[in-house]
Structures are given as C-alpha cells and as structure tokens.
Amino acid sequence: MSLIHHPLGFHFDNSFVRLGEAFSRPVMPTAVSGPSLIVFNEALAYQLGGKPYSADYLSCFSGNALPEGAKPISQVYAGHQFGSFNPQLGDGRAVLLGEVLSPRGKRFDLQLKGAGITPFSRGGDGRAALGPVLREYLMSEAMHALGVPTTRALAAVTTGEQVWRERAFPGAILTRIASSHIRIGTFEYFARKGARNEVKVLADHVITRHYPECLSASNPYLALFDCVADAQAQLVAKWMSLGFVHGVMNTDNASICGQTIDYGPCAFVDAFSESASFSSIDTGGRYAYGRQGSIIQWNLARFAECLLYLFDDDINRAVSLAERRLADFPALFDRYWYALMSDKLGLSKGAPDATTDLCANLVKDLLMLMERGSADFTLSFRCLSLGLKSGDFTPFEALFSDLEVVEVRHWVVRWKEALLLMGLVDREIAENMLNVNPSIIPRNHQVEKALAEALEAYDSKSDEQVFPYFNKMIKALNTPYCIEHDGGLLAASPLNGGAGYRTFCGT
Structure with a gap:
C-alpha cells in the first residue's frame, strides 16, 4: 500500500537510486501507531529548504507518510567488524527517503533510522529504542557545534510502540541528514x-x-x-x-x-x-x-x-x-x-610547521603528564587557556595528582618560553585557545542523566513528552566554547574521572 506524500518543501533528486538495483532495494517505512514529536531541528530544516514545522513533518518522520519526491530505499553494504569480514550487512533498520538539494545546491541524504524491517534486517525488528535515538541526536549535534564533520539530526519522534532488547523500551525514530551514507563497506560489498x-x-x-x-x-x-x-x-x-x-x-x-x-x-x-x-x-x-x-x-x-x-x-x-x-x-x-x-596550545600561529619538534614534544609531554596525573582531558586544555588569560594556573595544576604538580609547573614554563620564542602575545593567544578548547562537551554522565530522565518521563505516560534536561543539554552544547559555561554543571568532570563507564550499541 502506497503512503500519502506530503509537500515539506524539500527538493529531491535521487541519484543513488539511479545507479541501479544492485546498490539498494526499494522499501517503505513501516507505519507506527502513536507518533509524537520529541525534538525538531528547525534551523537545519531551513538550511535544507524545508517549510516551517507542521504535523506533516511528524507524519513523514514517523514513517506514516512520505515527503513529496521521496524514493525510499535501503542501501546494501558489507564490512569488516572488529577485523572480521561480513559479506552482507546493509541498512537493517534505516530507510533512505531520498536526496535533498538545498537552496545552495548542496546534496544531502534524508534518512529515517528505526523505521522498520528492511530487506537487510537479518531477523531484526528494524526499530530503534528511545535512548539510542536521543543519544545520537545529542551527540551528532554537539559534534557539529564543535566543528567536527558529522551526520546531523533533523528530528526525533517516539512511535507509541515498544521495542524489545533485553527488556521493553519505548520505540523512537531518528531523522538523519548526511552528505551521503556511502561507506568503505559499500565498496567492499561489490x-x-x-x-x-x-x-x-x-x-x-x-x-x-x-x-x-x-x-x-x-x-x-x-x-x-x-x-x-x-x-x-x-x-x-x-x-x-x-x-x-x-x-x-x-x-x-x-x-x-x-x-x-x-x-x-x-x-x-x-x-x-x-x-x-x-x-x-x-x-x-x-x-x-x-x-x-x-x-x-x-x-x-x-x-x-x-x-x-x-x-x-x-x-x-x-x-x-x-x-x-x-x-x-x-x-x-x-x-x-x-x-x-x-x-589547542596556542602555538600554531607562530610555528612555520605545526609538527616541529618543539610543538610535538610539548604535546607529547603534556599528554603523558595528563595520563599519569589522571587529569581531565577537556578541562586541562580549557584551564590552560583560562590560565594564560588570567595569569593564574592554579586551576590547571589542581587537575593533576600531587605527584605531578612540580613537573606540570615545569611544563608550563617550557610552554610559555615557546610562546615567547614565537613572538606570541599571551592575551591574544589565550583568546585563540578559548575558541578551540571547549568549555563543555557531551559529558558521559550528563548524557546518561538526560537519557534516564527521558525514559522516566516517557514511562510516566504524561500527555506531553517534555525532556527538560535533554533540551537543556542540546541548547548549551550548541555553544560549546562560550565562557559562560565555565565552572557550570555541564562543564564539570565526573567525581571518579569516568572510571568504569561503559557504552552499548543499542541495536
């Protein structure tokens, strides 16, 4: 049965489909019973040429309808997984709705992740749980704000249905944007x-x-x-x-x-x-x-x-x-x-070659001290930047164990000598450093807190799905270099340095 097509404003041109049936299989997303919007990335939709948000978006992002011009497929690919070759993988729970041409002429894949069974589901249900969907939304948008090339998240919706992993979880679907979904594994398949x-x-x-x-x-x-x-x-x-x-x-x-x-x-x-x-x-x-x-x-x-x-x-x-x-x-x-x-160390502006022994040795020695002293990675570089601006390196030194403090002070002297040697001005270079060393990142314990809150809110069966901590993180992580975040809750490292933290695939 064909789905209703809604005009969302996107201009589709589906070049991958034109490569032929060897590269993908046509597939329709599986409709869901009770979709509800969690989050919609309005700025990204505008960049893609989309219309303002309406209920039509929810219908399309839940798989209950299709955007006008879409030609949904699942792509085939293979892959080496932990070094072992799997000759056929493919989109087991993803439906590529099509390729959108933005108003600036750039091409982007528009994909639903968790949209139901595909020809490559390999016995799976083709669905996604709420936690992994929110994790990918939060992480990918944070990475984008940090300047990392990444897929983007356009929307996340709940489905009104349960998915079973080790237990029942609320189902959800992520709408993902990418320059393409072609992988090394796509080449390996053929x-x-x-x-x-x-x-x-x-x-x-x-x-x-x-x-x-x-x-x-x-x-x-x-x-x-x-x-x-x-x-x-x-x-x-x-x-x-x-x-x-x-x-x-x-x-x-x-x-x-x-x-x-x-x-x-x-x-x-x-x-x-x-x-x-x-x-x-x-x-x-x-x-x-x-x-x-x-x-x-x-x-x-x-x-x-x-x-x-x-x-x-x-x-x-x-x-x-x-x-x-x-x-x-x-x-x-x-x-x-x-x-x-x-x-990150403020040295590149004066260095004719960023891989000079001077720069490389300072980097290596600092990382060695950070590992020995169990120093927080993000805070080390941020506090170093703030220390250069204020002249007070006490917060930087406090990140290291007592055994390393003398060596840390010696390293700071060497580093400041290098800045002087290159003719760099402290205050100017400190501002440059603050623009590349983030105040906040998606801290693992904060991500888990946001996901736990979302699951609890969903389980409470409230008429309105409001996830305040998740939304707070999304907003803050959009400006990761802002000095207003320094010293705040989202900038703090976990009490135990993150020891024992484990992540799970979510499939």
Whole structure:
C-alpha cells in the first residue's frame, strides 16, 4: 500500500537510486501507531529548504507518510567488524527517503533510522529504542557545534510502540541528514563479489558527488583514494583533539565523505588515557582512543584493495601505488594531529610547521603528564587557556595528582618560553585557545542523566513528552566554547574521572 506524500518543501533528486538495483532495494517505512514529536531541528530544516514545522513533518518522520519526491530505499553494504569480514550487512533498520538539494545546491541524504524491517534486517525488528535515538541526536549535534564533520539530526519522534532488547523500551525514530551514507563497506560489498563494473560505477558516483576535483586528475581513482584518506585523517585527528572515542570503527561505519557516522557506543574521555575504551563489545580495546589513527589506516587499506583494478591494469603496479600511499598515511595523520594540538596550545600561529619538534614534544609531554596525573582531558586544555588569560594556573595544576604538580609547573614554563620564542602575545593567544578548547562537551554522565530522565518521563505516560534536561543539554552544547559555561554543571568532570563507564550499541 502506497503512503500519502506530503509537500515539506524539500527538493529531491535521487541519484543513488539511479545507479541501479544492485546498490539498494526499494522499501517503505513501516507505519507506527502513536507518533509524537520529541525534538525538531528547525534551523537545519531551513538550511535544507524545508517549510516551517507542521504535523506533516511528524507524519513523514514517523514513517506514516512520505515527503513529496521521496524514493525510499535501503542501501546494501558489507564490512569488516572488529577485523572480521561480513559479506552482507546493509541498512537493517534505516530507510533512505531520498536526496535533498538545498537552496545552495548542496546534496544531502534524508534518512529515517528505526523505521522498520528492511530487506537487510537479518531477523531484526528494524526499530530503534528511545535512548539510542536521543543519544545520537545529542551527540551528532554537539559534534557539529564543535566543528567536527558529522551526520546531523533533523528530528526525533517516539512511535507509541515498544521495542524489545533485553527488556521493553519505548520505540523512537531518528531523522538523519548526511552528505551521503556511502561507506568503505559499500565498496567492499561489490569488490568481494568480484563485481568490478559496480565498483567502478560506485567510484564514479562518489567522485561526481563528493570529490569532483578528481575528474581532472591523471589517475582519477588514485586521486579518489587520496581524497578519502585525507578526509579520514582530518576527521580522526579532530576526534582525538577533542578526546572523542568513536567505539566502533568498522569499515561499514567509515563514511566515504569523511563524516562521523553512527554514534552507538561512542564516548568522550574524562580522565585522560591513551587506552580509553568504553564500548561493551570492544573487549580487546581495538578501537581505543590512542589506536584510532592506526585503525583508520587499516580501514583505508581495505578501501585500497577495492580500488586496485581501477588504480592500474597491472596489478603489481596497482599494489605498489596503494602501498606507497598507505605508508605515507601516518605522516599525513600526524600533520593534522599536531596542527590541531598546536592550535589547542596556542602555538600554531607562530610555528612555520605545526609538527616541529618543539610543538610535538610539548604535546607529547603534556599528554603523558595528563595520563599519569589522571587529569581531565577537556578541562586541562580549557584551564590552560583560562590560565594564560588570567595569569593564574592554579586551576590547571589542581587537575593533576600531587605527584605531578612540580613537573606540570615545569611544563608550563617550557610552554610559555615557546610562546615567547614565537613572538606570541599571551592575551591574544589565550583568546585563540578559548575558541578551540571547549568549555563543555557531551559529558558521559550528563548524557546518561538526560537519557534516564527521558525514559522516566516517557514511562510516566504524561500527555506531553517534555525532556527538560535533554533540551537543556542540546541548547548549551550548541555553544560549546562560550565562557559562560565555565565552572557550570555541564562543564564539570565526573567525581571518579569516568572510571568504569561503559557504552552499548543499542541495536
């Protein structure tokens, strides 16, 4: 049975559907019994060309109707999950309604997550629970405000129905926006089947959609690999500069366009540790904080394998080209990483090269002291910035255990000497630092508090679903660098430094 189409104002142009049936399957979202709006991202809807909010949005975002021009599909892909290859995954609970062209001509996928069974559900119910939907909404919008390339959240609704995991939870649906949902795993699906023509069709589509500069390159597919590697290096370096741990860096979660996608078991580091790992299913720490750079290199090696026959007709030359680029990746990643960390320390403005020994050694030594002293990652850089502005580094020193304070003071002297050497003015550089070192992030314990409140409010069966703490966090996290947040509840670290915190996938 076809669904009613509502004119939401979006201009659809569904290029992925035109690639052919090998790449996706048509599927209708499954209607729900009692949808109710939790949150609507009005500013994002306006950027996409949407109309002001009306009940039509609720109908479409719950799967009970379709936006005018939508051609709903679920995409097929494969993926390496914790190093083991799964030959077919696909959108098991997501329906891509179509591609929206914004008033500025940019193309975005409009997807419902938790919209019911698809051809790739693999025995699952295709639904999502309220907690994971709110987590992704909050996390993705916070990451956007922090300047991290990411999928966005347009809306979240409850369905009026229950989903069963270890127990019954209220059902919900997230409306997600992305530059695209094409993954390294999408390429793997076709490459492992030996479907070279489909790999080429997909590569050409990605070049046209995301990296048109590759069209003029002498080897467009090698240029495509370089662009994807560069985007991934920038993305993961940005994650780590903020203390973010994705938690499930499988190749099916590695976006070709370089956006953060899927926020299941993610978390932010509180007390700093290179080995910080929060996901309950990452028992070996494969995706721990300090391993994220090497993991994305591993994922890129899988991407290169998919493209070998496009790199060169001679397989030996193709392998050599891929190996050289993969060998160069650690240096590429380090350039982005040290540039970001030099920004956080106020050093990049005067440094001709952000990876100079001076900057790199100060970064390494500070992180070592933070780990030894169990210092909070976010507060360390924020308090250092505030200390440079005020001249009082006592709050910064207080973040470390007593055993490290003398070494911390010595490090501050070295750092200030470096600023002086580069001719940088304290007050000016302090303002720059405050603009890159956030006052607040989505603290793990605060996120859990917001989700617990939402579940309690839903279970109370109030006529109006109002989640005040969730809304308070959304509003505050929209301005993460604002000095008004300093010293407030949302800026505080947990009492135990976040020890023992665990996240769960939510599927």
